[in-house]
Amino acid sequence: MSHPPILHTTDLSIGYAGPPAHTVARGLQLHLHAGELVALLGPNGAGKSTLIRTLAGMQPPLAGTVQLDGVDLTTLPARERARRLSVVLTERPAVEQLRVRDLVALGRHPYTDWFGNLNAADHAMIEQSLAAVAALEFADRPFHTLSDGERQRVLIARALAQEPRLLILDEPTAFLDLPRRVSILHLLRRLAHRTQRAILLSTHDLELALHTADLLWLLDEDGTLHTGAPEDLVLAGTLAQVFARDGVVFDTQSGSFRSPASSHSTAHLHAPDVPAMWRIWTERALQRGGVQVVAAQTPAAWQITLGPSDIAPDAIVWWVQPTAAPSPTPPPPPEQHTSLYALVRHVTGQAA
Amino acid sequence: MAHTEFTLRQRVWAWWQKPSPMRVSFTLGGLLTILAGAFLLSLVAGSVSIPLDAVLTILLGGQAERAVWATIVLDVRLPRAITATLAGAALAVSGVQMQTLFRNPLADPYVLGVSSGASLGVALVVLGVGAASSTALLSVAGWLNNVSITLAAVLGATTVLLLVLLVSRHIRSTITLLILGLMLGYLTSAIVSLLIAFSLSERMQAYIAWTFGSFGGVTWGQMPIFAPATLLGLGLALLHTKALNALLLGEAYASSMGLAVAPARRGIIVSAAVLAGTVTAFCGPIGFLGIAVPHFCRALLHTADHRVLLPATITLGASCALIIDVIAQLPGSNTVLPLNAMLALIGAPVVAWVIFQRSRTSAGL
Numbered sequence: 001m002s003h004p005p006i007l008h009t010t011d012l013s014i015g016y017a018g019p020p021a022h023t024v025a026r027g028l029q030l031h032l033h034a035g036e037l038v039a040l041l042g043p044n045g046a047g048k049s050t051l052i053r054t055l056a057g058m059q060p061p062l063a064g065t066v067q068l069d070g071v072d073l074t075t076l077p078a079r080e081r082a083r084r085l086s087v088v089l090t091e092r093p094a095v096e097q098l099r100v101r102d103l104v105a106l107g108r109h110p111y112t113d114w115f116g117n118l119n120a121a122d123h124a125m126i127e128q129s130l131a132a133v134a135a136l137e138f139a140d141r142p143f144h145t146l147s148d149g150e151r152q153r154v155l156i157a158r159a160l161a162q163e164p165r166l167l168i169l170d171e172p173t174a175f176l177d178l179p180r181r182v183s184i185l186h187l188l189r190r191l192a193h194r195t196q197r198a199i200l201l202s203t204h205d206l207e208l209a210l211h212t213a214d215l216l217w218l219l220d221e222d223g224t225l226h227t228g229a230p231e232d233l234v235l236a237g238t239l240a241q242v243f244a245r246d247g248v249v250f251d252t253q254s255g256s257f258r259s260p261a262s263s264h265s266t267a268h269l270h271a272p273d274v275p276a277m278w279r280i281w282t283e284r285a286l287q288r289g290g291v292q293v294v295a296a297q298t299p300a301a302w303q304i305t306l307g308p309s310d311i312a313p314d315a316i317v318w319w320v321q322p323t324a325a326p327s328p329t330p331p332p333p334p335e336q337h338t339s340l341y342a343l344v345r346h347v348t349g350q351a352a
Numbered sequence: 353m354a355h356t357e358f359t360l361r362q363r364v365w366a367w368w369q370k371p372s373p374m375r376v377s378f379t380l381g382g383l384l385t386i387l388a389g390a391f392l393l394s395l396v397a398g399s400v401s402i403p404l405d406a407v408l409t410i411l412l413g414g415q416a417e418r419a420v421w422a423t424i425v426l427d428v429r430l431p432r433a434i435t436a437t438l439a440g441a442a443l444a445v446s447g448v449q450m451q452t453l454f455r456n457p458l459a460d461p462y463v464l465g466v467s468s469g470a471s472l473g474v475a476l477v478v479l480g481v482g483a484a485s486s487t488a489l490l491s492v493a494g495w496l497n498n499v500s501i502t503l504a505a506v507l508g509a510t511t512v513l514l515l516v517l518l519v520s521r522h523i524r525s526t527i528t529l530l531i532l533g534l535m536l537g538y539l540t541s542a543i544v545s546l547l548i549a550f551s552l553s554e555r556m557q558a559y560i561a562w563t564f565g566s567f568g569g570v571t572w573g574q575m576p577i578f579a580p581a582t583l584l585g586l587g588l589a590l591l592h593t594k595a596l597n598a599l600l601l602g603e604a605y606a607s608s609m610g611l612a613v614a615p616a617r618r619g620i621i622v623s624a625a626v627l628a629g630t631v632t633a634f635c636g637p638i639g640f641l642g643i644a645v646p647h648f649c650r651a652l653l654h655t656a657d658h659r660v661l662l663p664a665t666i667t668l669g670a671s672c673a674l675i676i677d678v679i680a681q682l683p684g685s686n687t688v689l690p691l692n693a694m695l696a697l698i699g700a701p702v703v704a705w706v707i708f709q710r711s712r713t714s715a716g717l
Contacts, residue, residue, distance in 0.1 A: 082610030
């Protein structure tokens with residue numbers, strides 16, 4: 001590595017000194033590099049928050065050291081630490097009558113004089129931080145009137161106003177809806193890459209983290225930490241293994257979670273003249289309904305064919321019929337469905 | 353030219369909503385003017401109305417038309433006005449400090465039981481050790497007694513604040529804090545009742561009169577204790593302006609921004625206890641100023657920034673205390689209304705308004 005890491009740990013043990021004493025994880029050797037977005041993932045109760053709090057200096061390590069820019073975090077004066085490391089916490093601060101710009105200005109705390117007076121450089125940094133999260137348009141509004149997504153962006157701007165080398169966020173997407181979660185994570189990735197900061201965030205959004213993070217830290221329930229690019233951890237099977245206990249299956253093909261398959265029926269799927277996308281989504285729908293798509297040589301209960309409709313050649317429809325059984329009665333003619341919903345209801349026996 | 357379609361009222365409102373340093377200076381200037389006016393009013397108005405020019409002549413050392421006016425202004429109304437100014441500022445500032453420290457919009461010395469703690473300290477000294485009978489509890493006690501009563505009140509206030517702080521760190525609920533304050537109030541009353549049962553009836557009368565609250569009890573002889581103590585508390589509060597701002601987002605954020613939280617919290621608590629304790633010792637337990645004034649100021653200035661909020665609460669708190677004291681004396685009559693009753697009449701609706709506002713903005717309690 002050409003540059004030394006911004007943060008690294010040596011034989012770090014985290015947990016609570018108690019009583020009762022409780023070690024969450026031990027022997028951690030972690031590195032955070034400039035320009036990287038790292039997502040900390042793990043099942044609930046694995047100790048993500050404890051690790052976050054320890055790395056942010058909010059909780060002392062049980063053993064080992066955390067070094068920020070080569071200096072031990074526990075010996076770094078609070079003001080110096082605040083100039084290198086800032087946080088966005090899970091708790092949602094409830095402040096009234098505080099304008100967004102004034103809230104972001106609080107981030108200048110480690111740079112201002114005893115009274116908190118802001119000079120031109122402080123004001124410039126506040127505007128820059130607001131611009132970085134696209135919050136300038138509501139900078140004059142009171143914080144408590146903002147939506148959850150806007151508030152989160154403002155809290156990130158406040159953290160940026162501290163001009164940190166390392167930004168640590170504890171579950172920044174917890175209260176947000178899906179589009180907001182995507183935009184926050186993309187914003188963080190942009191910030192990490194463009195401003196050459198290290199950004200560490202903990203999240204439950206595994207699928208989102210797989211798409212956005214440069215590096216995953218996967219904290220197992222037994223305190224083991226697996227690190228690697230998301231794709232490394234998928235290919236090595238680590239991801240599937242760590243989350244296996246939660247009763248869900250990580251599908252390495254699609255990179256998403258699903259409930260364990262419980263197929264009770266099978267089908268042959270013919271889709272010669274349609275785009276591949278149609279075949280993939282048909283398989284997904286059938287799988288959810290408990291129907292496994294099998295190869296042509298394997299016997300199957302249903303015969304499903306995808307193709308253009310007779311009536312409207314632009315539309316794609318599904319024909320379904322039971323496969324020929326060794327019985328004297330001839331199989332019923334194929335039935336046509338115009339939606340996957342109807343098809344799945346048909347093959348799962350709900351249409352009758 | 354779309355903007356010409358706005359009415360004048362709308363444009364004034366828009367200007368008022370738009371934050372600007374000019375508006376802050378304008379508002380602070382206005383508050384200072386109101387304070388000066390309220391101060392002069394409290395010298396002019398009373399059971400005897402004294403013309404403003406006569407008051408100014410007396411203040412400047414000249415001779416008024418009637419000799420008795422000089423006595424009234426200099427020996428009665430001036431110390432009373434100074435007391436109200438300092439007490440109002442002190443209570444309002446300690447209210448701001450507690451609201452920020454506990455992150456609780458309903459916190460103030462009275463609600464959290466800090467005044468009760470101070471009262472208990474006073475009751476222990478007065479009913480236990482003993483002072484002569486007087487409606488102005490401290491006026492006849494010796495200088496040393498004044499100091500000991502003040503110290504007892506500050507100690508009582510500090511004890512309660514530390515207790516509340518301890519609880520608030522484990523229980524984040526506003527309701528719990530308020531109930532705790534209420535219980536401390538009951539507890540104080542119970543102990544005071546027990547003390548009363550064993551004390552002389554004239555001391556009891558003095559104590560009860562003291563609980564009504566009054567700015568009229570501080571004589572020139574006591575001013576050298578009262579004024580420096582409150583000014584010290586206010587100075588200490590101003591020294592913690594930056595810390596209070598950092599604490600707006602809670603202790604975890606404050607610490608992450610480089611604030612040494614423990615010493616800052618200590619300083620703020622000491623300052624709040626000195627302010628609330630001193631005022632309680634000399635003026636009785638006074639409610640509502642501490643909770644209402646900070647909310648007025650935030651709404652007026654649209655800011656929670658303590659660099660603006662503290663000066664604003666000092667001036668507005670002093671003005672409110674002066675004006676309500678004038679009203680309570682029913683100018684032109686010889687009747688004096690209990691100060692606390694007047695404050696509750698004005699303050700209770702403000703607290704109700706705060707609760708409604710919060711439930712509307714879904715901030716919840």
